[in-house]
Amino acid sequence: MKTVLVIGGGVTGLSAMYELNKWKKENNQDIRLVLAESAEQLGGKIRTVRKGGFLIEAGADSIVARKADAMNFIQELGLEEEVVYNAAGRSYIYTDGELKLIPADSVFGIPASVESLAKSTLVSAEGKVEALKDFYTKNDRFTKNDSIGDFLEHFFGKELVEKQIAPVLSGVYSGNLSDLTIASTLPHLFDYKEKYGSIIRGFEENKKVFQSSGGKKFLSFNKGLDTLIDAYEERLDGTEILKSTQAVKIEKTDCGYKVDLSNGESLEADHIVLGIPHNAAAALIDDQELKAEFEPLKNSSLISIYLAYDIPDSELPEDGTGFITANTDELTCNACTWTSRKWKHTSESGNLLVRLFYKSSHPAFASLKEMGEEELLKTALADLEKSLGITAEPAASEVTNWTEKMPNYLISHPETVAAIESRLGREYPGIWLAGCSYYGVGIPDCIENGAETAGKIIEDM
Numbered sequence: 001m002k003t004v005l006v007i008g009g010g011v012t013g014l015s016a017m018y019e020l021n022k023w024k025k026e027n028n029q030d031i032r033l034v035l036a037e038s039a040e041q042l043g044g045k046i047r048t049v050r051k052g053g054f055l056i057e058a059g060a061d062s063i064v065a066r067k068a069d070a071m072n073f074i075q076e077l078g079l080e081e082e083v084v085y086n087a088a089g090r091s092y093i094y095t096d097g098e099l100k101l102i103p104a105d106s107v108f109g110i111p112a113s114v115e116s117l118a119k120s121t122l123v124s125a126e127g128k129v130e131a132l133k134d135f136y137t138k139n140d141r142f143t144k145n146d147s148i149g150d151f152l153e154h155f156f157g158k159e160l161v162e163k164q165i166a167p168v169l170s171g172v173y174s175g176n177l178s179d180l181t182i183a184s185t186l187p188h189l190f191d192y193k194e195k196y197g198s199i200i201r202g203f204e205e206n207k208k209v210f211q212s213s214g215g216k217k218f219l220s221f222n223k224g225l226d227t228l229i230d231a232y233e234e235r236l237d238g239t240e241i242l243k244s245t246q247a248v249k250i251e252k253t254d255c256g257y258k259v260d261l262s263n264g265e266s267l268e269a270d271h272i273v274l275g276i277p278h279n280a281a282a283a284l285i286d287d288q289e290l291k292a293e294f295e296p297l298k299n300s301s302l303i304s305i306y307l308a309y310d311i312p313d314s315e316l317p318e319d320g321t322g323f324i325t326a327n328t329d330e331l332t333c334n335a336c337t338w339t340s341r342k343w344k345h346t347s348e349s350g351n352l353l354v355r356l357f358y359k360s361s362h363p364a365f366a367s368l369k370e371m372g373e374e375e376l377l378k379t380a381l382a383d384l385e386k387s388l389g390i391t392a393e394p395a396a397s398e399v400t401n402w403t404e405k406m407p408n409y410l411i412s413h414p415e416t417v418a419a420i421e422s423r424l425g426r427e428y429p430g431i432w433l434a435g436c437s438y439y440g441v442g443i444p445d446c447i448e449n450g451a452e453t454a455g456k457i458i459e460d461m
């Protein structure tokens with residue numbers, strides 16, 4: 001009997017195992033399916049915490065609705081009735097000691113019309129005139145593998161990028177814009193430049209794509225994002241699920257692989273899915289050449305701090321759903337989401353719940369990562385007082401430290417992943433890479449990649 005071991009019970013591993021389990025049942029296959037997860041609970045970076053009437057997403061908080069609609073995992077798992085959408089609202093940038101609205105009709109801070117550029121309060125008149133060169137500057141030097149930062153600066157000028165686009169975009173993609181490629185961030189901007197000669201004109205011509213959602217850009221579930229994890233788990237009836245069980249070593253044998261587990265047992269497997277972060281994967285196989293292939297992959301860090309209050313969330317600026325910090329010398333946090341405003345289901349009473357993000361790209365992060373929970377909370381309270389004028393004592397809080405847990409997709413990313421895949425294919429057939437370290441960090445990307453990985457194993461068997 002063949003054995004498939006999935007290492008890692010995050011959404012990627014669960015999606016892979018769901019497809020394998022379905023295939024096993026539908027085709028009466030005599031295979032052994034095992035999922036090993038080092039933590040006590042499944043879900044990885046999807047973790048919902050319930051505290052004093054508040055629903056707190058310690059990791060991911062939502063799924064891009066457009067991507068979820070294009071796939072059918074919500075219907076397949078029977079979760080349609082539980083879906084909730086974000087409340088539409090405006091975002092601010094905190095700069096020069098005040099909150100300034102990100103102009104309407106912009107996408108990740110990029111003006112989607114000339115009017116949007118004209119009305120920006122974040123950029124000077126000179127900066128706006130410079131940005132108009134988008135209309136008359138041809139692309140004769142960039143490919144999709146070039147840096148998105150250089151690309152935007154070339155066509156919009158430095159000021160618009162620095163003051164309006166970079167604070168938003170580098171927050172969304174967790175990295176410095178000069179280190180991220182066009183292909184891994186916003187490839188359609190390149191296509192707009194090619195097709196319409198201008199990025200702004202491209203947005204104007206494609207307005208329907210951006211406006212059709214009516215502001216419902218993200219979705220979650222009314223009882224929390226871990227509904228997705230529970231739904232997968234409930235459907236794994238033909239799978240042995242080993243929680244609190246870490247895979248510690250993989251060795252090649254004559255007929256497959258021997259995997260040592262932290263519970264002292266070992267397991268023989270024909271196929272292994274590495275649905276774990278790249279540094280955890282590299283540590284499993286004692287092969288220096290393979291480890292060297294993993295070396296260029298890097299992670300960044302993030303600390304998430306939630307503060308919940310006994311005050312109504314109507315205290316906050318009307319219509320807003322949060323802010324991003326433009327200048328690192330003004331606040332210690334990179335961004336703040338007004339969670340109870342954006343996601344009504346997160347606060348039973350309608351009282352205020354906010355989430356502050358502290359990223360390793362911030363100069364203050366080196367000292368933050370040495371701090372205990374109490375000091376971190378003090379930092380968060382100071383940021384809230386300065387930015388929103390809130391001085392009340394919080395009723396509840398939740399601090400989550402995601403140190404070295406956020407994959408960074410550097411310009412060399414595609415080549416690095418291809419090199420690891422190729423070495424695994426040659427030296428370790430049957431071992432498959434999967435998940436956020438390699439094939440996209442968004443939850444839909446992880447689900448799709450998990451399913452595709454299962455498909456390859458099924459084809460192989």
Ligand SMILES: Cc1cc2nc3c(=O)[nH]c(=O)nc-3n(C[C@H](O)[C@H](O)[C@H](O)COP(=O)(O)OP(=O)(O)OC[C@H]3O[C@@H](n4cnc5c(N)ncnc54)[C@H](O)[C@@H]3O)c2cc1C
Pocket residue numbers: 007008009010011012013036037038039042043044045046058059060061062063064245246247248275276277280302304402405406434435436437440441442443444446
């Ligand atoms: C703070 C934060 C906010 C985010 N926000 C969003 C968002 O709003 N929307 C979105 O789409 N995405 C978001 N993401 C990204 C998304 O959550 C992740 O990319 C995705 O959940 C990763 O899933 P995964 O299964 O690939 O990896 P993981 O979730 O990292 O799962 C890997 C699992 O493997 C386990 N493991 C590790 N080593 C071993 C071992 N040796 N043996 C056994 N088990 C092991 C870990 O415990 C973990 O459970 C966010 C991520 C973070 C950290």
